[in-house]
Amino acid sequence: MSNAFIRHLSGYGLLDDTETALLGGACKNLRELPAGAHLIREGDEPDPVFVILEGWACGYKILPDGGRQIISFMLPGDFCDIHIAILQAIDHSIMTLTKATVATLPRAEMEALIQARPMLTQAFWWSQLVDQSILRSWIVSMGRRKSVERVAHLMCELYIRMRNIGLASDHECRMPLTQLVLADALGLTPVHVNRVLRSLKAARIMELSHGSLQIIEPEKLAQIAGFDGNYLHERVHKFA
Amino acid sequence: MSNAFIRHLSGYGLLDDTETALLGGACKNLRELPAGAHLIREGDEPDPVFVILEGWACGYKILPDGGRQIISFMLPGDFCDIHIAILQAIDHSIMTLTKATVATLPRAEMEALIQARPMLTQAFWWSQLVDQSILRSWIVSMGRRKSVERVAHLMCELYIRMRNIGLASDHECRMPLTQLVLADALGLTPVHVNRVLRSLKAARIMELSHGSLQIIEPEKLAQIAGFDGNYLHERVHKFA
DNA sequence: CGAGGTGTTGAAATATCTCAAGCGCCGTGG
DNA sequence: CCACGGCGCTTGAGATATTTCAACACCTCG
Numbered sequence: 001m002s003n004a005f006i007r008h009l010s011g012y013g014l015l016d017d018t019e020t021a022l023l024g025g026a027c028k029n030l031r032e033l034p035a036g037a038h039l040i041r042e043g044d045e046p047d048p049v050f051v052i053l054e055g056w057a058c059g060y061k062i063l064p065d066g067g068r069q070i071i072s073f074m075l076p077g078d079f080c081d082i083h084i085a086i087l088q089a090i091d092h093s094i095m096t097l098t099k100a101t102v103a104t105l106p107r108a109e110m111e112a113l114i115q116a117r118p119m120l121t122q123a124f125w126w127s128q129l130v131d132q133s134i135l136r137s138w139i140v141s142m143g144r145r146k147s148v149e150r151v152a153h154l155m156c157e158l159y160i161r162m163r164n165i166g167l168a169s170d171h172e173c174r175m176p177l178t179q180l181v182l183a184d185a186l187g188l189t190p191v192h193v194n195r196v197l198r199s200l201k202a203a204r205i206m207e208l209s210h211g212s213l214q215i216i217e218p219e220k221l222a223q224i225a226g227f228d229g230n231y232l233h234e235r236v237h238k239f240a
Numbered sequence: 241m242s243n244a245f246i247r248h249l250s251g252y253g254l255l256d257d258t259e260t261a262l263l264g265g266a267c268k269n270l271r272e273l274p275a276g277a278h279l280i281r282e283g284d285e286p287d288p289v290f291v292i293l294e295g296w297a298c299g300y301k302i303l304p305d306g307g308r309q310i311i312s313f314m315l316p317g318d319f320c321d322i323h324i325a326i327l328q329a330i331d332h333s334i335m336t337l338t339k340a341t342v343a344t345l346p347r348a349e350m351e352a353l354i355q356a357r358p359m360l361t362q363a364f365w366w367s368q369l370v371d372q373s374i375l376r377s378w379i380v381s382m383g384r385r386k387s388v389e390r391v392a393h394l395m396c397e398l399y400i401r402m403r404n405i406g407l408a409s410d411h412e413c414r415m416p417l418t419q420l421v422l423a424d425a426l427g428l429t430p431v432h433v434n435r436v437l438r439s440l441k442a443a444r445i446m447e448l449s450h451g452s453l454q455i456i457e458p459e460k461l462a463q464i465a466g467f468d469g470n471y472l473h474e475r476v477h478k479f480a
Numbered sequence: 481c482g483a484g485g486t487g488t489t490g491a492a493a494t495a496t497c498t499c500a501a502g503c504g505c506c507g508t509g510g
Numbered sequence: 511c512c513a514c515g516g517c518g519c520t521t522g523a524g525a526t527a528t529t530t531c532a533a534c535a536c537c538t539c540g
């Protein structure tokens with residue numbers, strides 16, 4: 001019994017059969033959600049932990065003035081921010097961007113898993129660390145990259161992440177993001193995102209349409225983005 | 241035997257005496273550093289883990305065009321990003337901003353601690369989660385806040401963090417950041433930071449000079465920033 | 481058929497950057 | 511003790527990336 005989540009965590013090379021089996025058992029509780037459904041809303045009581053098995057989701061925060069900033073994209077196999085189940089206060093919301101199927105892990109079960117299998121704690125932790133690298137790279141993008149570079153960088157990141165989970169090939173993949181969503185993730189305006197996208201298409205570097213990304217000139221795109229995929233850490237060190 | 245680091249981790253209320261004692265033992269290896277010293281440089285072999293006991297440090301990344309983006313500030317008690325010791329590639333550099341004293345934990349010793357005491361893994365993990373909240377809030381700032389709001393928000397964050405470790409009171413604290421450093425952290429230009437700081441001072445809201453922050457109108461500052469300190473997950477400290 | 485979400489385009493407004501210069505302070509070396 | 515150089519701060523004026531506002535076309539869905 002394997003799913004995107006287990007493949008993801010096993011990727012770190014830490015888990016034995018007992019542990020993957022335990023994870024498999026924990027993921028029995030499935031839920032189908034439409035696009036635009038909330039998994040967690042800021043202020044909720046944190047109870048179950050969610051894992052995306054299919055579809056896309058994003059985390060975001062609403063500002064006093066009503067603006068929205070998207071903080072993370074979640075792809076199949078990703079935790080919906082475990083921290084949310086651990087820290088007391090929930091400091092942001094999570095919603096699906098497409099139809100999605102998620103597994104729900106009751107908090108108690110998470111705790112039992114962690115108690116029983118320290119190696120799982122480590123695997124969770126490492127997965128966290130990769131997420132953190134992504135957050136850092138976003139900060140770099142927002143702080144120091146111009147709009148074209150930012151768009152290019154995000155496309156590179158998402159393409160590689162999709163490829164890492166076997167959902168991309170030939171420089172094409174699904175990318176179900178509206179220009180509004182993109183704008184809220186990149187700290188730009190929808191109209192500006194539109195112009196940037198348009199210019200990248202005109203330059204025959206990449207094209208984003210109908211929910212799909214096609215990278216025409218991968219090297220050029222990576223160069224514009226200043227992209228260095230190391231931070232996605234496909235491989236990790238073992239302790240012990 | 242207690243230091244900023246142990247107080248920090250004990251603050252989560254997870255550790256027993258054995259564990260704090262182990263941590264204390266692990267922190268015997270001290271090092272004094274001048275301002276501007278590198279703890280880790282991008283590309284180094286990750287060996288020891290560092291913990292700041294006194295002084296300030298920051299993590300940053302240099303872009304192809306030579307620009308610098310600061311990604312995090314580290315205050316006394318903070319890990320210098322443990323992930324660095326765990327993930328293979330080091331994806332950013334860390335340097336001191338002031339004279340500092342750091343404890344170095346050899347990687348092997350970290351591993352031994354984690355093996356011996358699962359609760360320590362959890363405490364480390366937890367500490368990571370708070371760091372992650374901070375990263376998220378930075379993304380929100382860079383993406384959706386204007387320059388004044390950004391400056392105000394960072395000042396609020398740093399003030400609260402200083403207060404949480406007992407290094408601030410009466411709306412004043414040490415803040416050894418040059419305008420250049422501030423600019424590199426906020427994704428702004430030094431000259432623009434200067435103007436913002438100047439305007440905040442003229443408005444008698446806060447003043448930053450000679451390495452010290454003085455908040456004159458805390459409510460106004462928080463309001464400009466749209467600051468909600470929840471994400472820092474303040475907790476009650478135990479005093480040993 | 482109408483309504484709303486999404487993408488597209490233009491023109492004007494503005495926040496922030498760039499470039500450039502000058503000032504004050506402090507530690508260093510003559 | 512003074513002169514010097516360097517760094518951090520300050521200020522101005524012009525340049526530019528991005529936003530704002532406004533309008534329209536397209537498509538899907540009820």
